[in-house]
Amino acid sequence: MENQGTKLQGYISREDVAFSIVICLMFLSTLVFGGVQEYMRNLSFFLGGLSFFVLSGGRRVSLLILLFIPFLLMLLLQMLPLPFSLLSLLSDRRVEIATSLDNLIKSGQNFLTITYSPYITFKELLLHATGFFVALVLYKLLDRRRLIALLYFFIALAIFESLYGIYQFVLQYPGVLWEKVHFAGTARGTFINRNHFAGFLELTTFLTIAYMLSLGRWKEEFSFKNLISSEHMYKQMVLLFISATMVTALLLSMSRGGIVSFLGGLVFFVTLIAIKLRSYRHKKEGGVYEYVLLLLLSLVVIVMSWASIGYIQSRFMKAEEDAQSRISVWLDSIKGIKEHPLLGTGGGTFEYAYYMYKERNKESLIYEHAHNDYIEYAVETGLVGAFLFFLPFFLFLFLGIRKLISLNLRKSSLEFFSLLACITGIFSILVHSLVDFNLQIPANLYLAYALVGIGGAILHDRLALSHTSGG
Numbered sequence: 346m347e348n349q350g351t352k353l354q355g356y357i358s359r360e361d362v363a364f365s366i367v368i369c370l371m372f373l374s375t376l377v378f379g380g381v382q383e384y385m386r387n388l389s390f391f392l393g394g395l396s397f398f399v400l401s402g403g404r405r406v407s408l409l410i411l412l413f414i415p416f417l418l419m420l421l422l423q424m425l426p427l428p429f430s431l432l433s434l435l436s437d438r439r440v441e442i443a444t445s446l447d448n449l450i451k452s453g454q455n456f457l458t459i460t461y462s463p464y465i466t467f468k469e470l471l472l473h474a475t476g477f478f479v480a481l482v483l484y485k486l487l488d489r490r491r492l493i494a495l496l497y498f499f500i501a502l503a504i505f506e507s508l509y510g511i512y513q514f515v516l517q518y519p520g521v522l523w524e525k526v527h528f529a530g531t532a533r534g535t536f537i538n539r540n541h542f543a544g545f546l547e548l549t550t551f552l553t554i555a556y557m558l559s560l561g562r563w564k565e566e567f568s569f570k571n572l573i574s575s576e577h578m579y580k581q582m583v584l585l586f587i588s589a590t591m592v593t594a595l596l597l598s599m600s601r602g603g604i605v606s607f608l609g610g611l612v613f614f615v616t617l618i619a620i621k622l623r624s625y626r627h628k629k630e631g632g633v634y635e636y637v638l639l640l641l642l643s644l645v646v647i648v649m650s651w652a653s654i655g656y657i658q659s660r661f662m663k664a665e666e667d668a669q670s671r672i673s674v675w676l677d678s679i680k681g682i683k684e685h686p687l688l689g690t691g692g693g694t695f696e697y698a699y700y701m702y703k704e705r706n707k708e709s710l711i712y713e714h715a716h717n718d719y720i721e722y723a724v725e726t727g728l729v730g731a732f733l734f735f736l737p738f739f740l741f742l743f744l745g746i747r748k749l750i751s752l753n754l755r756k757s758s759l760e761f762f763s764l765l766a767c768i769t770g771i772f773s774i775l776v777h778s779l780v781d782f783n784l785q786i787p788a789n790l791y792l793a794y795a796l797v798g799i800g801g802a803i804l805h806d807r808l809a810l811s812h813t814s815g816g
Contacts (some may be wrong), residue, residue, distance in 0.1 A: 349644060353430070353760060359399055359400060359547035361719050362483050362492075363486060364396075366395055367396050367479055368393075368495075370504065370791065371792065371795065373388070373392075373508070374389050374787050375788040377523070377535070378537055378570060379536045379541055379545075379786045379787060380786070380791070381536070381786060381787060383468070383502075386468065386471065386475075389475045389620075390475045391475065391476075394474075394475075396479075396764060399482060400482055400664065406484060407801055407805050408487065409737060409740060409741060409797070409804070410481055410737075410801055413737055413794075414477070417731060419688070419730045419733055420428065420470040420692045420730075422459065423466050423689070423691050423692060425456065425459075427457065428455060428456055429444075429456075434457065435485075435688055435763075438684040439461075446462065452554055460691025460692065460694060461694050462693075462694050463691075465692070465697075466691040466693055466694065468790065469725075472787060472790065474731070475787075475791065475792035476657065476791050476793070479791050480795060481798065483495075483795055483797070483802065484801045484807070488807075492808060496552055497798065499549050499552050500584075501763045503545070503552075503553065504590060507532075507546065507590050507591045507593070507595075508536060508590065508594075510532030510594040510597060510683070513530075513532050513534075514532045514597040521537060530592045532598045534594070536788075537597040540598070540603060541786045542595075542598050542600070542603075543606075543607070543777075543790045544774055544781065544786070545788065545792065546592075546598075546603070547606055547770060547774055548789065548796065549616060550588060550607070550798060551765075551766040551770050552767075553587055554584075554766070555766035556757075557581050557585055557588065558618075560584075561577075563681035592607070592666070597689060600781075602780040603777060603781075606774070606776040609705060610769050618765070620750070621749060621750070638731055659671075671780070674699070674715055674716060678699060678702065678715050678721070679701065680704075681698055681702045682727075685698075685727060687727045687728065688729060688730065689724060689726040689730055690725055691725060691729035695713070695715060695724050699715070714782040716787055717778070717781070718784045718810075719731060719779065738793070739775075741797050741800060742768050742772060745800055745804060747769065748764060748803070749761060749764060749765060754766070761801065761811075763803060764800050764804065767796040767797070767800035771793060773797055
């Protein structure tokens with residue numbers, strides 16, 4: 346019995362438990378309406394904190410991952426009661442509103458928080474703390490075996506979401522799971538909003554394509570034949586079909602921002618491959634990168650023929666009409682940024698703060714979000730907070746591209762393509778954030794954090810240093 350217990354302990358380590366908890370977190374948050382319900386956010390925070398507690402220690406953490414902490418501290422600062430004298434230095438408008446209210450209720454209050462709602466900002470802090478736990482845990486424990494397991498997990502989750510989305514489109518099913526929602530007849534998987542379904546696929550489709558490409562014979566001569574003819578040929582064909590299914594589902598979501606962002610990400614993806622392969626190119630090897638480009642662009646053409654071009658065209662024809670309302674929201678929101686320039690109105694408070702500035706937008710709709718992550722974070726956390734939030738993501742893009750150039754593709758094809766998929770996913774979602782709020786949706790936010798954690802581990806050669814070398 347003792348020997349069996351020792352063997353079991355050898356197979357199941359604390360790292361494996363923490364890794365499994367993170368996978369469970371991302372699975373549940375995605376499957377249950379993108380994790381937008383408060384009970385799901387609380388469960389995700391519990392699981393994220395539990396994974397960090399179970400791991401407790403291990404590798405040193407890079408500065409890239411630690412750069413998420415200042416934004417968490419910013420949210421914490423917004424909840425601290427500050428004297429009016431100090432608060433007036435940070436936000437005159439906040440003091441002005443507080444003073445007028447104080448005159449009305451005669452409370453004589455001398456301390457006030459930066460945020461207009463400490464409770465809502467606290468929930469926002471928990472949301473981002475969960476994402477930070479995901480990035481931190483994946484960075485600290487990732488090895489080659491777990492990387493492959495993660496890729497299989499993301500592929501399985503994405504193909505389920507894609508097939509469910511296609512089912513919704515084909516049968517014109519108006520619901521998501523057991524809920525009836527808007528956007529009937531479009532693919533949206535288990536997400537309430539089709540744009541967030543598209544954002545999820547932007548983050549995961551490139552992981553599938555990257556894993557397919559990593560299975561080629563990159564250790565041999567660079568040729569189109571060796572790219573597809575290998576002992577993994579059948580697996581590559583299955584992954585190609587899965588990738589096409591994912592792209593089809595994304596197109597059937599009718600998300601204009603998602604389609605444009607994905608195509609932009611595809612160009613970004615192919616361009617980085619072309620740049621890398623050009624450095625290996627010799628006259629006798631031919632231009633393999635042209636074949637890769639042809640392969641990926643052909644994939645897009647095929648799936649676009651599957652998806653109804655007429656539906657997609659009709660959506661884009663309405664772009665100018667729909668853009669007017671969003672632009673009016675953005676312009677009204679900018680006034681809020683001007684009045685709370687440094688520290689904002691409080692994390693998660695856009696829905697309430699916006700109506701202090703609603704002038705141009707005459708619609709009676711309730712806008713919970715700005716449909717622009719950059720503007721929304723600037724309203725809620727000020728220019729300082731928005732800078733702190735987006736800095737790690739943009740820095741990851743810069744460092745990731747630089748790392749790709751130096752990676753040896755012949756020896757590290759899995760690491761190269763996995764890192765490429767991570768930075769392409771982040772690039773796509775940052776582009777999509779110009780017209781939507783994917784980084785306000787828990788499932789997509791956690792996944793964005795996860796890609797930085799995975800990419801950060803590859804970036805700092807954590808896979809090479811790992812004791813586990815399976816796969």
